[in-house]
Amino acid sequence: MEIKFECNETSVHFEQCLQQMQHIHEQLIQGTGSGNEYLGWMDLPANSSEIISDINQTAAALQRRCDVFVVIGIGGSYLGAKAVIEALSNHFNQIREDRQSPLIIYAGNNLSEDYIADLLHVLDKKDYCLAVISKSGTTTEPAIAFRILREHIQAKYGQEAKERIIAITDKSKGALKSLADSLGYKTFIVPDNVGGRFSVLTPVGLLPIAVAGFDISKLMNGALAMRDQLLRACNDNPAWQYAAMRNALLQNGKAIEMLVSYEPRLTCFSEWWKQLFGESEGKDGKGIFPVSAIYTTDLHSLGQYVQEGVRHLFETVIHVESSASSVAIPYDNDDKDGLNYLCNKSISTINHKAEEGTRLAHINGDVPQITITIDAINEETIGGLIYFFEFSCALSGYLLGVNPFNQPGVEAYKQNMFHLLGRNLI
Numbered sequence: 001m002e003i004k005f006e007c008n009e010t011s012v013h014f015e016q017c018l019q020q021m022q023h024i025h026e027q028l029i030q031g032t033g034s035g036n037e038y039l040g041w042m043d044l045p046a047n048s049s050e051i052i053s054d055i056n057q058t059a060a061a062l063q064r065r066c067d068v069f070v071v072i073g074i075g076g077s078y079l080g081a082k083a084v085i086e087a088l089s090n091h092f093n094q095i096r097e098d099r100q101s102p103l104i105i106y107a108g109n110n111l112s113e114d115y116i117a118d119l120l121h122v123l124d125k126k127d128y129c130l131a132v133i134s135k136s137g138t139t140t141e142p143a144i145a146f147r148i149l150r151e152h153i154q155a156k157y158g159q160e161a162k163e164r165i166i167a168i169t170d171k172s173k174g175a176l177k178s179l180a181d182s183l184g185y186k187t188f189i190v191p192d193n194v195g196g197r198f199s200v201l202t203p204v205g206l207l208p209i210a211v212a213g214f215d216i217s218k219l220m221n222g223a224l225a226m227r228d229q230l231l232r233a234c235n236d237n238p239a240w241q242y243a244a245m246r247n248a249l250l251q252n253g254k255a256i257e258m259l260v261s262y263e264p265r266l267t268c269f270s271e272w273w274k275q276l277f278g279e280s281e282g283k284d285g286k287g288i289f290p291v292s293a294i295y296t297t298d299l300h301s302l303g304q305y306v307q308e309g310v311r312h313l314f315e316t317v318i319h320v321e322s323s324a325s326s327v328a329i330p331y332d333n334d335d336k337d338g339l340n341y342l343c344n345k346s347i348s349t350i351n352h353k354a355e356e357g358t359r360l361a362h363i364n365g366d367v368p369q370i371t372i373t374i375d376a377i378n379e380e381t382i383g384g385l386i387y388f389f390e391f392s393c394a395l396s397g398y399l400l401g402v403n404p405f406n407q408p409g410v411e412a413y414k415q416n417m418f419h420l421l422g423r424n425l426i
């Protein structure tokens, strides 16, 4: 697959940023930049065949055992899986009677008591398995959810419970690793050199995606094809252009990037993207603030601000060329709603016109428009898009002058919370 990059703006800043790309690209490829101990994500699509077959076998066994699969994790330990699963699933999967694979649900990504109570109530009546995912193996939210669900699953299935639990964590460190070893769970490893938000193409993302019934080989092939495209050092590399343009726009005072899609199935993909860029770039008093919207839905809530509010925004639109299905506007004899002028037009045609109209309006309103085009939403294109954003994020972070692979700021709330809860700090 190919990604097409376009932007309505060009500026001196863009040319200057693009000129730095050769050096930054080399830093990334040769591993000489900051955070270079976390570059393992770059080669995942090229070295995945063994792990894919283990994951597919495990996923097939889990699919036979359960109707519901609970993914326990927070941040990079669940967002990638959720992004891909929602992008590829039927919009109404939750109530679909002909669903072929387990329904994937999530836990350990918040501390809401009502959420966990509702979950337990649902799981009382469902046949379920679970994956507990934490690279560090020490994160509080998933640890609490896992303690509660472990008790539930053991009470429900007895000895068989351990066949229903998969742990995905570090190869040797952390409480989850010791727990998994002592209780005999099947375990997958999160490689040392892959950080949480870059881990969707490791078992962290691949196992839940495979359990949900999607072809992880195709996902990896899409990422691999994108990797081949992006490893080329040249000015028309779309990752160079995207990284250079967003930094140029920042220098022009556009400090907020809104990732926009006209496909609601990409809602969680935007959540994954927000974590990727927000955690990678937001440090040392720098960074573009990542936000997202689904249009046309949010044109009826945020549209007014985007068109006429403070001019500190630019938009990156994921343009999807074709939809998987076709639904046309029917003819109506009375035409009381006045829609016969759209008769026989597909919804996609109308959606694309809305996109074109919005783009023109926002350009007029001084909201620069970056467009990333994919031909359709499927395993290959989503795999490609994941790799495209990861690679661009690394380049963009280096261009900005930060280490894109650490997240020191995430500790601040935890320290306060532990102190308030009376935990002894090390």
Ligand code: PA5
Binding pocket: 074, 075, 076, 077, 133, 134, 135, 136, 137, 138, 139, 142, 195, 196, 197, 198, 279, 407, 410
């Ligand atoms: O990108 C990151 O490293 C973080 O967002 C982590 O994914 C998140 O904090 C969860 O950490 P862990 O997988 O160690 O539980």
